[in-house]
Amino acid sequence: MSEIIQSSAPVIQYPSLEKNSLDIREFKNIFLTIMVWGIAIMASIPLFSVISMLIIEGGARIDFAALTEIPPAGFEMGGGFGNAIIGTLVMVGIASLISIPFGIMAALHLAILDPNSKVATVSRFLAKVLTGFPSILAGIFVYGVIVITTGTYSAWAGGVALAVLMLPTVTLAAEEAMKQVPQRMKDAAFGMGCTRTQVIMKVVLPTGLPGILTGVILAVAGAAGESAPLLFTALFSNYYMAELAEPTASLSILIYNFSGMPFDNQIELAWSASLVLVVLVLLFNILARLVGRSKFKE
Amino acid sequence: MTSLSDTGEFIAKKYEPKGPVVLDCQVNNIYYGDFRAVRDSHIPIEKNKVTGFIGPSGCGKSTVLRSMNRMNDLIDSFRFDGSIQYHSNDIYGKKIDPVVVRRYIGMVFQLPNPFSMSIYDNVAFGLRLNGYKGDEEEMVVKALKRAAIWDDVKDKLKNSGLSLSGGQQQRLCIARAIATEPDVLLMDEPCSALDPIATRQVEELMVELKEHYSVALVTHNMQQATRVADVTAFLGVDISKGGRTGYLVEMDDTHKIFEDPQQKLTQQYIRGEFS
Ligand SMILES: Nc1ncnc2c1ncn2[C@@H]1O[C@H](COP(=O)(O)OP(=O)(O)OP(=O)(O)O)[C@@H](O)[C@H]1O
Ligand SMILES: [Mg+2]
Numbered sequence: 001m002s003e004i005i006q007s008s009a010p011v012i013q014y015p016s017l018e019k020n021s022l023d024i025r026e027f028k029n030i031f032l033t034i035m036v037w038g039i040a041i042m043a044s045i046p047l048f049s050v051i052s053m054l055i056i057e058g059g060a061r062i063d064f065a066a067l068t069e070i071p072p073a074g075f076e077m078g079g080g081f082g083n084a085i086i087g088t089l090v091m092v093g094i095a096s097l098i099s100i101p102f103g104i105m106a107a108l109h110l111a112i113l114d115p116n117s118k119v120a121t122v123s124r125f126l127a128k129v130l131t132g133f134p135s136i137l138a139g140i141f142v143y144g145v146i147v148i149t150t151g152t153y154s155a156w157a158g159g160v161a162l163a164v165l166m167l168p169t170v171t172l173a174a175e176e177a178m179k180q181v182p183q184r185m186k187d188a189a190f191g192m193g194c195t196r197t198q199v200i201m202k203v204v205l206p207t208g209l210p211g212i213l214t215g216v217i218l219a220v221a222g223a224a225g226e227s228a229p230l231l232f233t234a235l236f237s238n239y240y241m242a243e244l245a246e247p248t249a250s251l252s253i254l255i256y257n258f259s260g261m262p263f264d265n266q267i268e269l270a271w272s273a274s275l276v277l278v279v280l281v282l283l284f285n286i287l288a289r290l291v292g293r294s295k296f297k298e
Numbered sequence: 299m300t301s302l303s304d305t306g307e308f309i310a311k312k313y314e315p316k317g318p319v320v321l322d323c324q325v326n327n328i329y330y331g332d333f334r335a336v337r338d339s340h341i342p343i344e345k346n347k348v349t350g351f352i353g354p355s356g357c358g359k360s361t362v363l364r365s366m367n368r369m370n371d372l373i374d375s376f377r378f379d380g381s382i383q384y385h386s387n388d389i390y391g392k393k394i395d396p397v398v399v400r401r402y403i404g405m406v407f408q409l410p411n412p413f414s415m416s417i418y419d420n421v422a423f424g425l426r427l428n429g430y431k432g433d434e435e436e437m438v439v440k441a442l443k444r445a446a447i448w449d450d451v452k453d454k455l456k457n458s459g460l461s462l463s464g465g466q467q468q469r470l471c472i473a474r475a476i477a478t479e480p481d482v483l484l485m486d487e488p489c490s491a492l493d494p495i496a497t498r499q500v501e502e503l504m505v506e507l508k509e510h511y512s513v514a515l516v517t518h519n520m521q522q523a524t525r526v527a528d529v530t531a532f533l534g535v536d537i538s539k540g541g542r543t544g545y546l547v548e549m550d551d552t553h554k555i556f557e558d559p560q561q562k563l564t565q566q567y568i569r570g571e572f573s
Contacts, residue, residue, distance in 0.1 A: 182411070184407065184409060184411035185411055185412075185413055185414070187369070187372070187407065187411065188407065188411040188412075188413065188471070188474075189413070190369065190372055190400065191367070191369060191400055191404070191405040191407070191475075192400065192401070192404070192423060192424045192427060192474070192475075192478075193397055193398065193399075193400040193401030193424070193427060193428075194397070194427060195397050198427065202423070202427075203413055206414070206415065207413070207414045
């Protein structure tokens with residue numbers, strides 16, 4: 001027995017498993033790795049330059065006055081954009097109050113209640129079209145529907161215009177999140193004796209919450225930075241808002257107005273306002289994640 | 299001994315239950331759309347016993363089991379023709395609310411399906427759903443202990459149910475199902491994802507459970523059927539006529555089915571002569 005094994009042992013040729021850098025595959029691998037890294041770095045250059053510019057230029061003028069005072073006129077020095085911060089928060093708030101409940105309810109219909117019906121197919125298609133909708137058209141639409149009928153530019157109109165933009169994003173993201181909830185989990189809930197409403201409230205929505213929140217964050221971040229739809233709806237105001245039915249300032253319009261002015265003071269304020277806008281979106285992002293984080297360890 | 303239906307199809311000899319029956323399941327036909335999945339089967343589930351379902355894959359064991367708490371109502375194409383008497387009600391009666399039926403007739407599924415919430419909340423889910431007024435924590439702990447998972451999870455009740463291994467998840471699902479103390483527990487191959495030790499524990503659990511509840515158990519494991527089932531129903535599937543309709547071939551006390559089956563099909567299946 002042992003003789004046979006010994007005599008046959010030298011015949012076996014084990015393949016070499018060592019790395020061979022002359023191998024064409026190895027070469028391709030190295031080449032592609034370098035390419036991918038290079039392109040990734042190049043792609044992040046604009047991002048980092050924007051952020052560093054924002055922090056340097058915008059950070060220079062951030063102080064209590066900038067955050068609370070009203071915009072300066074012409075050659076005036078000082079001033080700030082407190083009214084624009086409030087305006088943006090209020091209008092994004094209105095837009096969220098409209099688009100989040102409607103978006104989630106629409107998503108429920110698309111994902112759970114009647115996913116294959118005609119209504120669902122058509123509305124899903126329309127929502128997808130709307131995500132690529134030029135935002136200025138949302139402004140014109142709301143101008144026609146609300147501004148002309150009420151006879152005034154207003155925070156309401158601005159909020160509705162932003163809601164029109166947010167709605168498809170929220171809907172599609174929430175639909176996707178709810179579809180990810182496995183059928184097995186829903187079966188388990190039905191098996192425990194849940195009604196359909198209870199399955200949705202106790203299982204589908206909590207399980208899909210992280211995905212829904214991601215969609216909401218994306219939509220809010222997009223809406224907070226929009227200026228085109230607000231041009232026709234909220235316009236601008238140099239004063240703190242007293243009511244919702246009057247022209248209202250917003251950060252994005254202030255940035256747009258001030259960055260084109262020939263005065264250093266205004267240009268500096270535009271930078272600061274940009275930084276504030278980015279920080280607001282970031283804060284909201286973090287807040288939403290804290291709220292949405294599951295109460296247990298995965 | 300056996301009879302034939304109007305169309306000349308085989309109908310099993312009626313099983314005469316020896317004790318009280320909790321679910322008297324008379325299937326005439328079960329359809330998925332045009333597909334006739336199960337026909338003519340009378341399967342009484344006796345009180346305080348484990349009733350086993352065995353049979354080749356696709357013969358309709360899960361279909362019959364899921365009919366017993368109206369889980370199949372969630373499938374649009376599903377149609378049930380027959381009756382299932384639960385106490386004095388036909389659960390397929392017009393006035394019956396399937397949601398309420400499912401609270402009394404619980405179910406453990408083939409694949410573990412815990413909710414994406416903490417282990418504790420998973421087990422407390424049914425209690426909260428039913429508005430349980432007593433000591434919730436006590437019930438949760440009791441259910442976890444009885445499902446033989448307490449030792450695995452006692453230090454991490456706040457962790458997600460999904461963080462457990464497959465076998466642990468299944469025992470968690472069993473704990474969830476028994477926490478509300480349902481009258482009847484339907485179990486569809488509950489041990490298919492478990493290792494031999496956990497399987498043993500779940501089997502012991504089933505034997506223990508039948509003191510208070512009644513259990514219907516689908517299994518592919520013959521030994522499991524002989525170990526835990528008091529009564530066994532063998533379902534076959536008739537492919538000779540082109541269809542794939544399942545039907546009850548024989549139902550009797552487990553030892554009778556395994557030691558002295560009356561039908562040739564049962565003999566062949568038990569001896570492993572066909573899959
Ligand atoms: N939702 C469904 N829609 C259509 N047909 C179905 C559905 N569920 C099951 N069937 C069919 O009904 C028949 C019985 O299926 P069932 O799942 O009850 O078999 P089973 O005996 O549980 O098999 P297994 O042992 O593999 O679990 C099969 O032919 C299957 O294809
Ligand atoms: Mg099955």
